[in-house]
Amino acid sequence: MVMFWVAVLAISMLLYVLLDGFDLGVGMLSGVAGSEPRRHSMMSAVAPIWDGNETWLVVAAVSLFGAFPAVYAILMSAFYLPVLLMLAGLILRGVAFEFRYKTQRMRWLWDVCFSGGSLVAAFMQGVMVGALVEGLPLIDGRYVGGEFGWLSPFAALCGVGLCVGYALLGACWLVKKCEGDVREAAYRLIPHLSVGLLAFLIVVFAYAVLENLPVMHRWIERPYLLVLPATGALAAIAMAVGVIQRQDQIPFTMVVLIFVASFGTLAISFWPYMIPFSITVEQGAAPESSLAFMFWGEGLFVFPLMLIYTTISLSVFKGKIDANSHH
Amino acid sequence: MEADPVLLARFQFAFTIAFHIIFPSFTIGLSAYIATLEIMWGWTGREHYGRLSGFWTKIFAVSFGMGVVSGIVLSYQFGTNWSGFSAAFGNIIGPLAGYEVLTAFFLEATFLGILLFGRNRVPRGLHIFSAIAVAVGTAISAFWIISANSWMHTPVAYEMRNGVAHPLDWWAIVFNPSFLYRLTHMLNAAYLTAGFVVLAVGARYLLAGRHLDEARTMVRMSIGLLFVLAPLQLFLGDQHGLNTLKHQPIKIAAMEAHWDGSKPGDFHIFAWPDPANERNRFEISIPRGASLILTHDPNGLFPGLTSVPKQDRPPIHNVFFAFRIMLGIGFFMIAAALFGGLLLWRGRLFDTRWYLRIVAQTWWTGFVAVIAGWVVTESGRQPWMVQGLMRTADAVSPVPAATVATTLAMFVVVYGIVFTMGMYYINRLIAKGPQEQLVRPPKKFSAGPLAAAKGDA
Numbered sequence: 033m034v035m036f037w038v039a040v041l042a043i044s045m046l047l048y049v050l051l052d053g054f055d056l057g058v059g060m061l062s063g064v065a066g067s068e069p070r071r072h073s074m075m076s077a078v079a080p081i082w083d084g085n086e087t088w089l090v091v092a093a094v095s096l097f098g099a100f101p102a103v104y105a106i107l108m109s110a111f112y113l114p115v116l117l118m119l120a121g122l123i124l125r126g127v128a129f130e131f132r133y134k135t136q137r138m139r140w141l142w143d144v145c146f147s148g149g150s151l152v153a154a155f156m157q158g159v160m161v162g163a164l165v166e167g168l169p170l171i172d173g174r175y176v177g178g179e180f181g182w183l184s185p186f187a188a189l190c191g192v193g194l195c196v197g198y199a200l201l202g203a204c205w206l207v208k209k210c211e212g213d214v215r216e217a218a219y220r221l222i223p224h225l226s227v228g229l230l231a232f233l234i235v236v237f238a239y240a241v242l243e244n245l246p247v248m249h250r251w252i253e254r255p256y257l258l259v260l261p262a263t264g265a266l267a268a269i270a271m272a273v274g275v276i277q278r279q280d281q282i283p284f285t286m287v288v289l290i291f292v293a294s295f296g297t298l299a300i301s302f303w304p305y306m307i308p309f310s311i312t313v314e315q316g317a318a319p320e321s322s323l324a325f326m327f328w329g330e331g332l333f334v335f336p337l338m339l340i341y342t343t344i345s346l347s348v349f350k351g352k353i354d355a356n357s358h359h
Numbered sequence: 360m361e362a363d364p365v366l367l368a369r370f371q372f373a374f375t376i377a378f379h380i381i382f383p384s385f386t387i388g389l390s391a392y393i394a395t396l397e398i399m400w401g402w403t404g405r406e407h408y409g410r411l412s413g414f415w416t417k418i419f420a421v422s423f424g425m426g427v428v429s430g431i432v433l434s435y436q437f438g439t440n441w442s443g444f445s446a447a448f449g450n451i452i453g454p455l456a457g458y459e460v461l462t463a464f465f466l467e468a469t470f471l472g473i474l475l476f477g478r479n480r481v482p483r484g485l486h487i488f489s490a491i492a493v494a495v496g497t498a499i500s501a502f503w504i505i506s507a508n509s510w511m512h513t514p515v516a517y518e519m520r521n522g523v524a525h526p527l528d529w530w531a532i533v534f535n536p537s538f539l540y541r542l543t544h545m546l547n548a549a550y551l552t553a554g555f556v557v558l559a560v561g562a563r564y565l566l567a568g569r570h571l572d573e574a575r576t577m578v579r580m581s582i583g584l585l586f587v588l589a590p591l592q593l594f595l596g597d598q599h600g601l602n603t604l605k606h607q608p609i610k611i612a613a614m615e616a617h618w619d620g621s622k623p624g625d626f627h628i629f630a631w632p633d634p635a636n637e638r639n640r641f642e643i644s645i646p647r648g649a650s651l652i653l654t655h656d657p658n659g660l661f662p663g664l665t666s667v668p669k670q671d672r673p674p675i676h677n678v679f680f681a682f683r684i685m686l687g688i689g690f691f692m693i694a695a696a697l698f699g700g701l702l703l704w705r706g707r708l709f710d711t712r713w714y715l716r717i718v719a720q721t722w723w724t725g726f727v728a729v730i731a732g733w734v735v736t737e738s739g740r741q742p743w744m745v746q747g748l749m750r751t752a753d754a755v756s757p758v759p760a761a762t763v764a765t766t767l768a769m770f771v772v773v774y775g776i777v778f779t780m781g782m783y784y785i786n787r788l789i790a791k792g793p794q795e796q797l798v799r800p801p802k803k804f805s806a807g808p809l810a811a812a813k814g815d816a
Contacts, residue, residue, distance in 0.1 A: 086431075087464050093434045098457035101449020102523075108438020108445070109756035115439050116766045119432050120773050126428060127777050173446070179762045318450045325529050326454045334461040337469070 033323040037099035038313055040335055044092040046295050047342065050201070050288055051085035054078070057202020059125055059150025060195065061221070062143070070214050071143065075129070076353050077209040082129065084345050086122065091338060098326050102173065103306045103316035110168050110175040111160050111182055118156040125149030154198045155191040159183070162190025165240055165298075170310050186239065193232035200225040201291070204271075204284040209353050215280070222275050222283060230268060233294055237261065240301055246309070247301045257300055264293030362760035365752050368440045371767040373737075375432055377730050378774050382426030384729045387501055387546065388553025389419050390494040393474075395580070397490040401483055407572045407793075412490070413478065414573075414793035415557075418785055420475055425781050427463065429774070434460055440763075444744050444754035448524050451517060451532060455507035459500050466496040498546060505545055509538040511745045512736070513606045519748075537606060540599040541736075547592050548732065551692060552725025554588065557581045558699075559722035560789055562715040573793045575709055582703050585696035592689060597652070603739075604653055607746060608662040609671070610739030613678040615649040620663030624649035629683075632675045637665055673741040681734035688728040695721070 055078040065071040097104045108115060124145045132142035163182035168175060175181070203225060206218040241248045251257065267289035274282025304312045317323065393415050400408035437456065438445045445453075473481055473489040481489075516531035517524045526532055561577030564570045604611045611617075616632045616639050617624040626648025630639040647657040654661060664672050695718060702708040709715075740746055744754040 090431050090434055090460055090464065093431075094453075094457040094460045097434070097437060097445065097449060098453035101453045102446055104438050104449060104453070105442040105446035108435060109442030109758065112439045112756060112758045113762060113766070115435050116769070119435060120769055123428055123432075123773055123777065127780060131780055175442070175757060179759055318453065319525050321526050321529070322450045322454050325526070326457055330454075330457055330461050334465050337465060341469070 033320060033327065034099075034313060034317045036327065036331060037095065037317070037323055040331065041092060041095045041099065042299065044088050044095055046292065048085070048088035048092055049295065050291055051088060051342070052082075053154075053198045053291070054201040054205040054284075055082045055085055056150045056154045057198035057200065058205060059147055059202070060154065060199050061147075061202050061206070061218075063147030063151070070217070073210050073212075073214045073353065074206060075132075075146075077206055079129070080349050081345055083126065084342060086126070087338070088342075089122075091335070095330075098330075099318055099323055100306065100313075100316040101318055103311055106168070106170065106173065106175050106307060106311070107160075107164075110177060111163070113179060114156040114160050114182060118153045121149040121152035121156070123149075125153065151195060154195045158191035158194025158197075159187045161194065161298075162187035162236075164308065165190070165236070165302075166243075167308055168310070170307070173311070189232070190236065193229070193236065196225055196228045196232060197291070200229050201284075201287050204287045207280050208284045211352055219275060219278065222271075226268065226271060226287075229290070233264070237297065240298075244301075244308070250301060250303075260293050260296045260300065264290045264297070267293065362764060364758065364760040364763055365755050367760050367763040367767065368755050368758070369751065371763055371770065372436055372440050373734075374767065375429065375436060375770060375774070377733070378778070379426065379429040379433055380729060380733060381726055382422050382429065383497070383501065384545075384549045384552045384726065385556065386419060386422050386426055387494075387497045387549035388551070388725075389415060389422070389556075390490070390497050391550060392553055392557060392580075393419060394487075394490040394494040397487045401487050407576060410793040411573050411576060414788070416474060417788050421781055421785055421788070423471070425777065428777065430460070430463065432770075438756075439758075440756055441744070441754045442756040444749060447522055447749060447754075448511075448745060451510060451524055451526050452507050455503055455510070455533070459503035459507070462496060462500040462503060466493055466500070470496065501546060501549070502542060505542045506533045506535070506538050509541045510535045512541075512740055513537040514745055514748055524748075537599075537602055540595070540602045544592070544595045544599045544732075545729075547588055547595055548725065548729050551585065551588055551592060552729060554581045554585045555692070555718070555725050556722045558585065558718050559720070562719035563789075564792065565709060566712065566715050566719060570792045578708060578715075579703065582696065582699040582708065585692065586700040589689075589692040589696035593693060596689065601653065603736075604661060607740065609664065609667055610673060610678065610736070611653065612662055612664045612666075613673045613675045613739055614682045614735060615653075616664075616675060616679050617649060617661070618663045618665050620660060620666050622660075623647045623658050624653070624661060624663075626652065627679075630679070632679055634669075634672070634675055671742060673739050677738040678735055681731040681738065685728050685731040685735060688724050688731070691721070692724060692728075 058074050058078050062071050062074045065074055093104075096107075125148075128142040128146035128149065132139050132146065135142070159182060163184065166184060166186055169177040169181060200222065203218040203221045207215055207222070210218070241251065267286040271283050271286035271290075273279075274286060302308045304314070306313055306316045393412055396408050396412040396415070399405075400412060434456070437452070470489040470492040473486065474493050477486055477489065510532055513536040514524075515535050516526065516528040518527055519525075557577050558581040561574045561581065564574035565578060600611065600614075612620070615624050616627055616630050618637050618639075625642070625644035625646050627639065628643045628645065630642045630644070632639050650659040650661065651657050653659065664675070698714065699708060699718070702711050702714060742750050742752070744751045
């Protein structure tokens with residue numbers, strides 16, 4: 033039962049990162065769009081699906097609270113500021129999405145909210161991952177690091193890294209969905225963003241291995257697991273080929289593969305810890321009766337249904353967007 | 360003055376949850392009204408029911424969207440503000456909160472989409488069914504979160520091991536002793552809230568001489584509903600109060616500002632409670648009124664505030680005055696509903712303009728009563744987070760006061776923007792009024808509640 037909820041949580045988080053990742057990325061890129069028609073195309077490329085994407089953030093939160101309350105309590109109190117800033121960023125950007133078309137005079141302000149909110153949300157998510165990899169100061173299962181305990185150069189680097197990663201996801205999505213000069217501009221950005229992301233991933237992986245002996249042992253004992261980072265590297269090469277040949281579908285598929293590989297690499301490095309080297313999956317899990325109570329409703333029905341809903345939304349919205357459509 | 364992090368954390372949570380409760384208490388009631396309109400439309404075939412249903416569905420979409428957005432914040436705040444509580448009681452509250460959130464998203468993923476976008480695309484029967492499913496679903500969502508909240512007032516069927524609550528019997532946890540009282544009181548409040556909004560909009564159109572068919576239907580239907588539900592709320596509230604007296608007598612003592620339990624209690628129409636001297640000032644009271652209500656005996660006794668030490672007493676001003684605001688609005692609602700019923704019976708409802716002028720302005724009554732009611736029950740539980748088991752001071756996250764104050768200011772600004780825009784948008788929809796049915800299919804696929812309202816606003 034614990035493993036079932038680990039799987040639910042992992043799938044929810046991965047889906048969130050992939051789905052909201054590309055629309056946060058598009059949000060950040062819209063800040064440098066340059067012109068209104070371009071910005072309009074970019075926003076149309078995510079308009080029908082962005083709120084569906086964000087539901088995975090909520091599914092992840094309630095799965096964490098319900099199935100791993102101890103971990104939820106530690107993480108939320110440790111990440112008080114980043115979580116609340118992330119939420120404020122997400123709300124502002126959601127509102128900006130809906131209201132920018134209602135005004136001409138104030139549109140610039142909503143555009144700032146849209147790209148700024150996306151940037152803040154993405155940066156905070158990266159910071160939290162970084163702080164978690166570095167390790168949180170805990171005493172008796174309570175966070176004792178203070179309100180800025182999560183802030184460090186490494187965490188900030190991870191924040192920047194995730195912004196670059198999301199921007200790359202966003203650029204690849206734009207290549208897939210748009211035509212004309214938006215597609216061209218996105219193609220030109222992809223090489224810069226992907227080099228930045230790969231450099232960042234290598235730094236983080238090296239840091240995790242060198243700073244934490246248990247992580248190093250994991251990789252030395254089970255070298256076959258290196259297939260994951262290797263998949264990421266191959267995907268990066270395939271993406272480069274796709275970009276050179278201007279094959280619109282390939283870059284997004286490949287960047288998704290890179291993200292899945294990185295996510296898997298991170299998870300394997302620290303398994304079975306949920307909070308590295310303090311709380312394991314078993315220690316963080318709710319008792320069997322709580323997990324079973326949730327399983328019969330949420331696990332068996334709602335979660336599969338959310339997966340189906342996401343699949344249908346994405347498949348209805350496939351193909352290039354119509355550049356002349358009005359939001 | 361040294362800021363108190365517990366007080367600030369409470370204030371922040373109160374702000375975000377009070378903002379949130381506005382939307383569910385409206386959408387639960389409104390979805391039931393939309394379902395009724397859909398059924399009437401299917402049954403009678405009269406087109407103005409269809410126009411009304413389409414009109415309120417758009418307003419429902421905006422409100423549901425704002426409810427979801429403000430709810431997302433809450434699903435994180437259990438941890439950011441109350442990590443001590445989440446760690447100790449997450450095994451019980453977590454799954455219940457999970458069911459609430461996922462019920463809401465289950466709806467959004469299925470029937471809400473059909474209700475919002477399916478009008479001209481799916482068979483009429485399926486559309487009616489979706490409207491009913493959304494109405495039932497929003498009530499089920501409330502079912503779960505009220506269950507979690509009630510358990511915090513009347514915890515049962517748990518075992519504490521190393522400071523962490525473990526569930527023993529889920530049936531008993533879900534149907535804990537105060538649950539059904541709180542649920543019926545809250546659901547009825549939601550129907551009353553929406554009823555007064557619909558009444559106000561109908562009355563405005565009548566006064567302005569616009570959309571007369573629809574306006575008469577709205578006013579007639581809402582008066583019919585309120586005539587039954589407003590008096591019923593008095594009964595449900597009374598029952599809830601008696602249940603509270605059994606399980607949380609000190610909350611009742613604070614509601615009645617009753618200090619000395621050795622004497623029968625008066626009902627104070629007004630008073631200024633003075634906690635330092637343990638008495639009331641400026642009392643205007645009905646002698647033995649509180650004893651009569653609570654024990655059905657003018658000489659009956661019930662515990663007073665002084666029966667527990669000062670540190671175990673709730674903040675009496677919040678509880679006492681919020682209770683009076685709720686009661687005052689409740690009696691206004693009953694009067695308005697009964698008088699409206701009388702006018703309807705006499706056939707004078709649509710041309711008694713002074714009455715319409717009043718109810719056209721009182722759309723907000725349900726919202727204020729709901730928030731006041733929640734202040735009574737939540738402040739009345741203080742100083743406990745979970746009655747008798749965990750103090751709020753032990754539940755709070757280790758976050759300094761200045762940080763909480765900063766994020767509180769941030770939420771006030773962000774929610775201020777969201778709320779202003781939402782109200783502006785709903786007002787525009789109301790000003791425009793019910794429209795002829797769209798026959799052309801929408802141009803492109805689009806998901807999300809706000810997108811639905813956007814179609815032709």
